[in-house]
Amino acid sequence: MDTLGRRIAEIRGRRGMSQRELAQAASVSVDLVSKLEQGQRRSARLDTVAALAHALDVTLAELLGKPRGLGAKAEDGEIGAIRRSVLGLRPDRQDPPARADLAVVIDDLWAAYWSGRYAHLARQLPDRIDQARALTRDGRPADHALLASILQLAGSLLAHLAQEDLAHLALADACRAAEASGDHLLFAAQQATRSWVLSRQGLWSEAEHVAVTAAATVEPTLSRSSVDQVALWGELLRYGTTAVARSGRQAEAAELLGLVGAAASRMGHDQSTRYVGRAFGPTVAKMKAVDVAIAGGQARRAIRLAEQVEYPAAAPTAMHSRYLLNVAWAQMADWRSQDAVDTLRQVEALTPEMLLHQTIAHTIVAELLPRRSRQRLPGLVGLADRMGVSR
Known part of the structure; x- marks a missing residue:
């Protein structure tokens, strides 16, 4: 094994x-x-x-x-095509599309990302990146903003597929496009994704620096600033909280978590905004509290905090699934083995393709399998087989 x-x-x-x-x-x-x-x-x-x-x-x-590249529903050469497109190595044969049409397509691709449809997204990205590059030939700021968005999306997908170095290249290009757009909030949004990728690599101090520095540049006046700015500030602090918690500084993580909660309260309810692009609000803040507890090795506290997350389905499907994986980890660590299996099966029902790329899911299953000598754990063996976890 x-x-x-x-x-x-x-x-x-x-x-x-x-x-x-x-x-x-x-x-x-x-x-x-x-x-x-x-x-x-x-x-x-x-x-x-x-x-x-x-x-x-x-x-x-x-x-x-962690498995590299695509698994379920993959065809041939998707990652290679994305690599060539990110590096600007594909033949420049694209005619600039209508900006409004490309904007709609990019919104649809973000929706595919948040629903965990990675293979579909990977097939679409190369041509769309090329189209966005072609659109920027006229140098209009709004066109550069579209290029920043599609490259940010590419970086996010590549990180999930364990192609972190290529993800950073895509995000560096996204940052340049965001700068060319003249939108400082869009530039800060790229830093949130950069921080997330760095955290996935275990580079906690670097992730913290990127997130907290960017948050300082967009810090709002909570009573007067737009919800776009408040949500982006809260999102950056959320990623900063992750990095601080993972580095073992729980008191500082709790302070940052309080600021995330303040931003969420100002939002009033979970809502999508221009720069975060998905729901941010009280539900997301409560989910982050569960993650911080797990980072501190407090599995039982994480389970109690999870009981306070009333509407997890209010978050995008991918975020909901990732939160459930945290819950499953806490249940596994607290020896609530069957609960952990049941939670993993919930994730599989929500995002079967995404589950295959989640290292935490593979780790939980590997940890649970030896427990069958003392517990029956119905559903675990089939889940392990579908995920490709050796028994």
């Missing part, structure tokens, strides 16, 4: 490191490294795995065994 411990042992051996040397480099205990490699433990906190990845000089995705 391909496990976290086996990958650690293999990479450590390749680098010629002892368990003690790895533990010292990652600031973790030798006992933890030993138990992971021997299969006595199958998972660890994300900040711990990130520290091990950094010490081994590999990506977090590689150490976690």
Whole structure:
């Protein structure tokens, strides 16, 4: 079985490191490294795995065994086509489309992203990126804004497909397009996505710096600023909270979470805005509180906080699913094994394609499978088989 411990042992051996040397480099205990490699433990906190990845000089995705590229419904060459388009290497044969038509298409593609339809999105992106580039030939600021949006979308998808370096290239181009548009809020919105990708790589300090610095540039006066600005500020702080919590600074994370809550309260209710592009409000803030508790190793508290999230379906489907994965993690960590299985099956029903690309889901299933020796856990084996998790 391909496990976290086996990958650690293999990479450590390749680098010629002892368990003690790895533990010292990652600031973790030798006992933890030993138990992971021997299969006595199958998972660890994300900040711990990130520290091990950094010490081994590999990506977090590689150490976690995250699948690269598309799985279900994939055809041939989607990632290659996106790569060539992001790098500007495709033949320049596109005639500029009507701006209004392309804007509608980009909105539809964002909807596909938030519903977890990755394969469909991957097939559409290359031509749409090329069209957006062609549209900017006349240099109109609004056209550059469209290019920024489609490149931001490409970066977001690529991060999910474990193509983080290419995602950063797409986002760097998106930032340049946002600058050319003259819209400082659009530029700040790119920083939110950059922070999210950095967090996915376990680069907590870098993610925090990007998010908090950008938030300072758009900080609103809550009583007078537009909902667009308030939502963007709250979203940037939400990503900053993630980075701070994952780096183990729970008190600071709680302070930032309070600011996220203030922005959510100013919104009044969950609503989509121009720069966040999906619902932001009280539900999102409460979901983030669950994530912060999990980052602090407080599984039982996370479960209690989840009970306060009254309308999780108010969030976009992909965000709802990711939140449920956090709940499943907390249930697994609190030994509510069947609850965790049932929650994972909820995610599968909501976003079956997206589930395949979620490392946390694979980790939960791998952690639950050995528990069948003491618990029946109906539904788990079928779920593991559909996800491709070895038994």
